[in-house]
Amino acid sequence: xxxxxxMEGPVTLSEEAFLTINCTYTATGYPSLFWYVxxxxxxxxxxxxxxxxxxxGSNKGxxxxxxxxxxxxxxxxxxxxxxxxxxxxCALTSNTGGFKTIFGAGTxxxxxx
Amino acid sequence: SAVISQKPSRDICQRxxxxxxxxQVDSQVTMMFWYRxxxxxxxxxxxxxxxGSEATYESGFVIDKFPISRPNLTxxxxxxxxxxxxxxxxxxxxxxxLAGGGDTGELFFGExxxxxxx
Numbered sequence: 690x691x692x693x694x695x696m697e698g699p700v701t702l703s704e705e706a707f708l709t710i711n712c713t714y715t716a717t718g719y720p721s722l723f724w725y726v727x728x729x730x731x732x733x734x735x736x737x738x739x740x741x742x743x744x745x746g747s748n749k750g751x752x753x754x755x756x757x758x759x760x761x762x763x764x765x766x767x768x769x770x771x772x773x774x775x776x777x778x779c780a781l782t783s784n785t786g787g788f789k790t791i792f793g794a795g796t797x798x799x800x801x802x
Numbered sequence: 803s804a805v806i807s808q809k810p811s812r813d814i815c816q817r818x819x820x821x822x823x824x825x826q827v828d829s830q831v832t833m834m835f836w837y838r839x840x841x842x843x844x845x846x847x848x849x850x851x852x853x854g855s856e857a858t859y860e861s862g863f864v865i866d867k868f869p870i871s872r873p874n875l876t877x878x879x880x881x882x883x884x885x886x887x888x889x890x891x892x893x894x895x896x897x898x899x900l901a902g903g904g905d906t907g908e909l910f911f912g913e914x915x916x917x918x919x920x
Contacts, residue, residue, distance in 0.1 A: 721907040731913055732911040732913040733894070733909075738907070782898075792845045793844065795844050
């Protein structure tokens with residue numbers, strides 16, 4: 690079945706450091722790929738998305754590129770802020786056999802001032 | 803986008819009792835889902851709430867334990883029945899497929915209902 694694997698956390702960075710959170714997937718068909726973010730005490734919200742190969746999703750300084758050849762969707766940000774501290778979930782949504790979203794395990798990010 | 807309201811936001815329950823969580827979406831949506839998120843863990847899909855018919859449950863989840871209703875395109879309930887401490891978790895309602903807005907596969911989430919079973 691479909692699956693999402695993302696790097697384990699927690700990840701601790703200093704403010705203005707470069708961030709990469711790796712995410713790879715396995716899927717039949719052509720899924721859409723997402724990064725969701727969960728701030729402390731809140732529900733999940735969409736950070737960015739890409740619906741086909743080579744698409745780049747971007748939002749709030751974060752970027753991720755849909756790489757079909759490596760089945761990856763790594764999240765990057767050039768300069769993190771304390772306010773970026775949260776849990777980040779990589780996810781795929783597939784319509785093969787019905788609409789279903791599969792989430793990765795989540796990566797907790799701590800950014801120190 | 804869609805705004806999802808869940809209630810209760812949190813509750814403390816006694817073993818053996820049942821609790822119903824309500825989920826209201828401010829727009830008509832084609833799909834609604836219920837997830838469970840245990841502390842520090844990822845999201846696990848419990849079921850897809852189908853309007854006017856029985857919910858579709860994922861492996862490991864059954865209707866007797868987690869009955870779900872979805873009477874219309876904006877509202878759903880999840881009941882956690884005969885609770886035990888192992889049911890302590892955050893339960894998240896989500897929705898996709900805004901009516902008339904196309905379907906990008908994005909999920910919208912409520913803030914969750916944190917249940918503690920003693």
